[in-house]
Amino acid sequence: MPSPATRGDSLVSAIMVVSTSEESVGEAIESFLAQTYARFELIVVDVTSADHTREIIDDHARRDARVRRVDGSRGDRGEARRVGLRESAGDFVTFLDGDHTWSRRFLELSLGALERAPEAVASHAAVRRRNDEGEIEYQGGKVQLAELEFANPVDLTVLLARSAPLRQIAGHADRESWSDRELVSHLAKAGELEYLPFIGADEDVSAAGPHVSPDESARWRSIMERPHLSEASPERDAPRPRVPDRTSLVVVVDGSIGHAARSVDRALHTFTGDLDIVLVDTDSSAAVGRRLLLRYIGESRVQYLRLPTSTGFASAANYGFWHATGARVAFLDSDSDPRDGWLDELCQELRNTGARAAQALIVNADYTVRHAGYAFYEGVPLPSALLTGLTIDDALAADTDDLTAVSAVGGLFDADFFAKLSGFDPLYADGMEDVDLCLRGRRDIPHVRFACVPRALVVREPSAAGSQKPRRVASRRFAERWGDQSHRDDRRRYLSISMTVTGFASVLDGRHPTAIPVLARAVDAHRDLTAASLRWAIKTGAPCTRGGDHWGDVAFADDLARALRGRGHDAVVDRYEAWDRATSYLDDVVLTLRGRHPIPPQPGALNILWVISRPDLVTVEEVRSYDLVFAASQKWSRWMTERSGRTVEPLLQATAPERFHADVVPVDRPDDIIFVGGSHGHEFGRAIVGLALEADAPVGLWGPGWGKLAPPHAVRDGYLDFDDLPRAYRAANIVLNDHYPDMAGWAFINNRMFDAVACGTPVISDAIEGLELFEGAVETADSVERMRELVNDRSWIPSSENMAHIASRIRTEHSFDARAGHLIAAVRSARATPV
Numbered sequence: 001m002p003s004p005a006t007r008g009d010s011l012v013s014a015i016m017v018v019s020t021s022e023e024s025v026g027e028a029i030e031s032f033l034a035q036t037y038a039r040f041e042l043i044v045v046d047v048t049s050a051d052h053t054r055e056i057i058d059d060h061a062r063r064d065a066r067v068r069r070v071d072g073s074r075g076d077r078g079e080a081r082r083v084g085l086r087e088s089a090g091d092f093v094t095f096l097d098g099d100h101t102w103s104r105r106f107l108e109l110s111l112g113a114l115e116r117a118p119e120a121v122a123s124h125a126a127v128r129r130r131n132d133e134g135e136i137e138y139q140g141g142k143v144q145l146a147e148l149e150f151a152n153p154v155d156l157t158v159l160l161a162r163s164a165p166l167r168q169i170a171g172h173a174d175r176e177s178w179s180d181r182e183l184v185s186h187l188a189k190a191g192e193l194e195y196l197p198f199i200g201a202d203e204d205v206s207a208a209g210p211h212v213s214p215d216e217s218a219r220w221r222s223i224m225e226r227p228h229l230s231e232a233s234p235e236r237d238a239p240r241p242r243v244p245d246r247t248s249l250v251v252v253v254d255g256s257i258g259h260a261a262r263s264v265d266r267a268l269h270t271f272t273g274d275l276d277i278v279l280v281d282t283d284s285s286a287a288v289g290r291r292l293l294l295r296y297i298g299e300s301r302v303q304y305l306r307l308p309t310s311t312g313f314a315s316a317a318n319y320g321f322w323h324a325t326g327a328r329v330a331f332l333d334s335d336s337d338p339r340d341g342w343l344d345e346l347c348q349e350l351r352n353t354g355a356r357a358a359q360a361l362i363v364n365a366d367y368t369v370r371h372a373g374y375a376f377y378e379g380v381p382l383p384s385a386l387l388t389g390l391t392i393d394d395a396l397a398a399d400t401d402d403l404t405a406v407s408a409v410g411g412l413f414d415a416d417f418f419a420k421l422s423g424f425d426p427l428y429a430d431g432m433e434d435v436d437l438c439l440r441g442r443r444d445i446p447h448v449r450f451a452c453v454p455r456a457l458v459v460r461e462p463s464a465a466g467s468q469k470p471r472r473v474a475s476r477r478f479a480e481r482w483g484d485q486s487h488r489d490d491r492r493r494y495l496s497i498s499m500t501v502t503g504f505a506s507v508l509d510g511r512h513p514t515a516i517p518v519l520a521r522a523v524d525a526h527r528d529l530t531a532a533s534l535r536w537a538i539k540t541g542a543p544c545t546r547g548g549d550h551w552g553d554v555a556f557a558d559d560l561a562r563a564l565r566g567r568g569h570d571a572v573v574d575r576y577e578a579w580d581r582a583t584s585y586l587d588d589v590v591l592t593l594r595g596r597h598p599i600p601p602q603p604g605a606l607n608i609l610w611v612i613s614r615p616d617l618v619t620v621e622e623v624r625s626y627d628l629v630f631a632a633s634q635k636w637s638r639w640m641t642e643r644s645g646r647t648v649e650p651l652l653q654a655t656a657p658e659r660f661h662a663d664v665v666p667v668d669r670p671d672d673i674i675f676v677g678g679s680h681g682h683e684f685g686r687a688i689v690g691l692a693l694e695a696d697a698p699v700g701l702w703g704p705g706w707g708k709l710a711p712p713h714a715v716r717d718g719y720l721d722f723d724d725l726p727r728a729y730r731a732a733n734i735v736l737n738d739h740y741p742d743m744a745g746w747a748f749i750n751n752r753m754f755d756a757v758a759c760g761t762p763v764i765s766d767a768i769e770g771l772e773l774f775e776g777a778v779e780t781a782d783s784v785e786r787m788r789e790l791v792n793d794r795s796w797i798p799s800s801e802n803m804a805h806i807a808s809r810i811r812t813e814h815s816f817d818a819r820a821g822h823l824i825a826a827v828r829s830a831r832a833t834p835v
Contacts, residue, residue: 012040012107013090013163017072017080018057018098019047026056031101033064037108040066042096043087045080047072053098078179085163085170093163095156100127100201102157110160113196121191122161124154125200137286142195144305144323145188154184154193158200165190241325242415246274247347248326251334252316253281257288258334259461261295264302270340273347277302278320283310314424314433317408321415321423330412337459338410339549345456346412355449356417356441359406360456361395366577367544369395370460371410373403373452374435375490380504380515381479383435386490388516389583390497391537392454393561393572399496400452404487405438410458417441417448431474439482459544491517498522498533498570499586521586534827536564536571537587537605541597544575547704550719552677553595556612556751559656560591563820589827592626594618601625606830608823611636612653613750616742620644628826635769636746649826654819655754657811660726662760662804667724670731671700673764673791676720676752679705688738688766691781695788699736702728729759734791737765737778744768753778754814760807762797764790777806 014032018025025044032042044057046069057069070087072080081095092111096102106125113123126140143153169186187193249267253260264277279302281289289306296302303323307316317331328350330343342360349358362371362385372395375386383405387395408424411434421440424433441448491501500522504515521535538561542551554573561571574581579599584590590602594611598618601607609626611618615636623629623644630651631637637648673692679685685706692699693710701710702720720728729735735756743750747769756763763778764787765771771778776798781787790796798806812818 010039010092010111011090012037012092012094012111012160013084013088014040014042014094014096015081015084015088016042016044016096016098017047017077017084018044018049018053020049020051020053021098022049022051022053022056025053025098026060028096028098028100029057029060029067032096033060033067034104035102035107036105037111040107041088041090042067043084044069045072045084046070047077047080078183081183082170085166088163090163092160093166094160097157097203100157100203102201103199105198106158106200107160109196109198110200113194114160114162117192117194119192120194121165122159122187123194123196124160125158125196125198127155127158128199128202130202130204138199140195140197143184143188143193145185154180155201155203156180156183157203159184161187242327243274243325244327246276246326246328247271247343247412248321248324248329248415249275249277249332249343250317250320250324250329251277251279251332252313252320253279253284253288253292253334254310254313254316255282255284255288256334257284257291259337260332260334261292263332263336263338264296266338266340267343268299268301271343273344274326275301275343276325278323279304280316280320281306282316283307312426312428313408314428315426317433318423318426321418324415327415328412329415329418331408331410332458333409335460335462336409337461339457339459339546342410342456342458343412345453349451349453350412350414353449353451355451356445357406357411357413357438358451358453358456359412360410360458361392361452361454362407362410362458362460363392365459365461365544366581367392367459367575368578368581368583371407372398372400372454373407373450374405374438375493375517376404376487377491377501377504377515377517378486378489381483382475382515383487384515386452386493389581391572391574391578391581391583392457394497395452395454397497397570398454399493400454403450403452404442404490405435406450406452408434408437409460410456417445420445428474428477432478433474436478436481439485494519495522498535519583519586521588533569534588535586536561536569536589536591537581537584537602538571538573539576539579539590539592539599540573541576541593541595541599544577548575550704552751553593553612555722555725556653557593559654559659559816560593560820562656563816564824566817567820567824569824591823594622598622601627606827608827610651611648611748613743613748614740615746615748623648628830630823630826631748633746633748636748639746651819651822652814653749653751653754654814654816655751655758655810657758657815657817660729660755660758661811662730662807664726664730664759666731667727670728671716672698672732673734673736674700674702674728674732675736676702676725676728678703679709685709686738688736688764688781691784691787692736692764692791694784695791697787697791700732726755726759729756729761732761733794734797735761735763737763739766739768749773754810758807758811760803762803774810775802775806777803 046054046057061067061069070083072083110123114120126138129137129139139155141153165187251260251263267277279292281292293304296304305323313333321329328347346358346360349355359373364370369387369390371385372387374383376383387398421437425436428436438450494501498521499519501517502520503518505518506515538557540553540557542548542553557573561573564571576597584602587605590605591608591610592599594609595613607626608628611631620643623640623646629646629648631648632651632653634650637650640648675689699714700716701714702716704718706715737752739750744766749768749770753763753765757774757777764781765778767780767782779790779796781790
């Protein structure tokens, strides 16, 4: 394209289309005549006005030679623009409406921008608009070609275009191409559109209502009329460049932010690879849009894209995919709340196995399984979610490899695979678009493999049930397209977790039934039936939150479950919200780890209560309601036995020697003295920590809340991962420990002491009975002076040889495996059957 003329020489042709506009046309013309750039012609195309519009135009034409009126045809607005263009002689063209007023510097600033950007075919500014409720709104912003498949964010009245591309469009385009949206789309295909961040014009629609071009194509009104990736998408016109080892995350926000912002924040903070994120906002409020835009305006890895209407998940996800640059693309919606590490796990699955798509384990708010991939069953026309209602531990043990189809939400897809299939079919609207994509992939592309990765976790909490109509339509469409196809029966997958499908609970989805399997415990013919395996459900008081994920109760329960599995039993862990899990009927033994919250016994199972902390919260009635009761304190066990009339057997807390041992590799940057745990209500967060800080001990504090209570040099980076905890203990010279007052009073020794000593590291603790168990590896401090003495004079610490002996004994006698053996023996006795 030749360089444009200078601003002083360039002629601008302004084409104003009016029809019966006597109340506004005069003001519109006056505002344009007031432009600071004076070399323009104003061509007013009158489309059959029936009032005094013509007289007003002619009056201005007599007073200013730059104004002239031409008669438009009885056609539409687009045709009138073509008439004006034929009459024009300018190097640049702008299209005006008779109900706008313009900033005096609109032409001056727009011409200047185009002169500085010769690669741009047009510039556009912002519009300030008073809506029909009298509120001020703004329209403007940088536009990308793919956005024009959904809406036109550019107001033509503040667009200044070079005349050459416009005349090329006029030479071959049809009448439809002169609607606002089509015209901007054609210009965007011809070159760059330069956005100028200033108010170019004002519009008042508070009385007349918003202007709508009468010739707007009906195909813009519903994305549902276009299958798959649209014809104007980069995937159709040319392959979009993909960064080879980059991962993209597309987050669809429909109406409310939900968990979207947190999902983006956590991905930016925790994902270990190259990442870009596309936020696709579909029809949320202006306030929600502003919050998202401003939140990430300075983050180069995040794109915020706003669509004018709710298009359904499939279309919005496709739209985000066009803008993503990664070789792998993941999808979330605003109801999804992924846990840290989920995206790394999925990326590893695609890299290591060659899978074309992998999904996270989708769980409910109570951490029960919502979706572990799609399951197909012979005789059932629609697929259903695999492992629904079971536990995360079940999913970890189940066969979730080589699935027929996986979920879009929480799923990661190979970008080349996704593009070859033209993305999700938007005709499915909200539902079944993912399974349809996977089935098309299996049909059209050889050797396709999909998997669920249960280590990757996404919590999904639908904000509302919403309309069932799109789901009924999706189900009907799926049945029409795939109803005559057969797929591998997924009953076999339940055998991997010792279960069989005995039937189905039918659920109607529109007119088509889907099915939830009814399960029963299976007898494995390869097992020794004299040592029949039981299913243990370990209940904890830890909540299903990010903070709850770091509770010590969670690690305690996981270690105990692992020990039970090591002895041939099935064991799963339930968080507090899942104490009444719908599939609890499968559990033989329910073991409640009593901490902060009481959990009612489960009818039909053998119920065990193991009080490991917070004994003052346990009532006599609670103890009497269980079949077997244990407590991590001899003192409390004796007392509660006398008080309740029920036998309460002592069973101390324990350690996991496979994790906590002296040969573990220490962390790279060890603390001399370390404390791991959250801050409590004490002045220094914890009394033992306060003593250490006042004694000027070189302590490192891991856990939530310390930043507000302790000096910066002592505060470490939040939570310490369970996998890193043994390494940190082994690297430290001393571990600090304390107990809740009721635990200290009743001699409930916590497992922090067992873990630290098992690593061969001595402990300074608050005072508690029973420390002779550790043979001098634990000392107590009840004052600053005592703390300073223990820190400065470490002769109390056992020799290396003695410490190794003590650690070995703790790992042997007080392991979770030993506790599991004790519990199994107690159940054997209670059931009076061989276990």
